[in-house]
Amino acid sequence: MSEQKGRLFIISAPSGTGKGTVIERLRQLRPELYYSISATTRKPRDGEVDGVSYYFVDHERFRELISSDAFLEYAEYIGEYYGTPKSLIQDCIYYGKDILLEIEVQGARQVMALDPEAVTIFIVPPSLEVLEQRLRGRKTESEEKLHARLERARLELEEKSDYDFVVVNDDIDRAAEEILSIIDRTGDGSLS
Ligand code: 5GP
Numbered sequence: 023m024s025e026q027k028g029r030l031f032i033i034s035a036p037s038g039t040g041k042g043t044v045i046e047r048l049r050q051l052r053p054e055l056y057y058s059i060s061a062t063t064r065k066p067r068d069g070e071v072d073g074v075s076y077y078f079v080d081h082e083r084f085r086e087l088i089s090s091d092a093f094l095e096y097a098e099y100i101g102e103y104y105g106t107p108k109s110l111i112q113d114c115i116y117y118g119k120d121i122l123l124e125i126e127v128q129g130a131r132q133v134m135a136l137d138p139e140a141v142t143i144f145i146v147p148p149s150l151e152v153l154e155q156r157l158r159g160r161k162t163e164s165e166e167k168l169h170a171r172l173e174r175a176r177l178e179l180e181e182k183s184d185y186d187f188v189v190v191n192d193d194i195d196r197a198a199e200e201i202l203s204i205i206d207r208t209g210d211g212s213l214s
Contacts, residue, residue: 024118028056030111030137031122031205034130035145036175038157040191044145045124047198055205056114056121061087064102067162077107095125095132100170104129120205127181134184141208143201144185148192150176 035041049057061077063084072078079087084103087093096105106123114121123133133140147153153175157168182188187204191197 024116026118028114028117028119028121029208030115030133030140031120032130032133032140032142033122033124033145033201034127034142034178034181034185035124035191036147036153036178037171038153038160038175039145039147040156040194040197041124041145043194044191044197044201045122047194048122048201051198051202052205056110056119058106058110058121058123060104060106060125061093062102062104064104094136095129097126097128097132099126099128100167100174106133127178127184131184141187141204142185143187143189143204144182145189145191145197146179146182148190150179 033041033045045057049055059073059075059077061079061084063079063081064076066072066075066078070076070078081103084096084105087105087107088096092107092109093105094108094111096103098104104126106125106129111121111123113119123129125133130142134142147156154172157163157171157175163171189197189200189204
């Protein structure tokens, strides 16, 4: 085991906040940071690759994974399931590597309960109007799912005060830099 345990960083953000792009930038800026790859029952979007974006599984396999205690946390989000596999997280903690989890608020709450020292970051859009424009512009969802995501986003925004840090995604580079500075200044485990 490494002398210093790896730390968990949790990023949550409502759908349409632009969090995918911010995290992509973060990965370019800090390639050595580990990222958890979730399992989901959601169908892949164009360009998403199995084992890279997510592990895409069917509902039966997801249930098997729950039964075999394979998840650190899991949650239902608009009719689909999403879960964080335990194995990589455990290895990272053991070998002293920091790891970033990009998960929604119910899952984040589960991880906060398991690891109160996890550093939690909530990304917000500059406004709800911008969020709606982004979701509509993406054209990946049916009108019904889009409404469900918007409604969910409004509810999720109310949870931001439970997080250690709130970052406004008004500019991708600025938001990514702010998250990196949070990661760096919480390096000794203290929140400041
Ligand atoms: P999307 O379908 O847009 O990729 O993701 C929908 C939501 O599920 C996002 O808020 C995303 O952060 C969240 N999510 C992705 N992976 C996980 C996971 O492993 N656990 C939980 N609880 N949420 C996840």
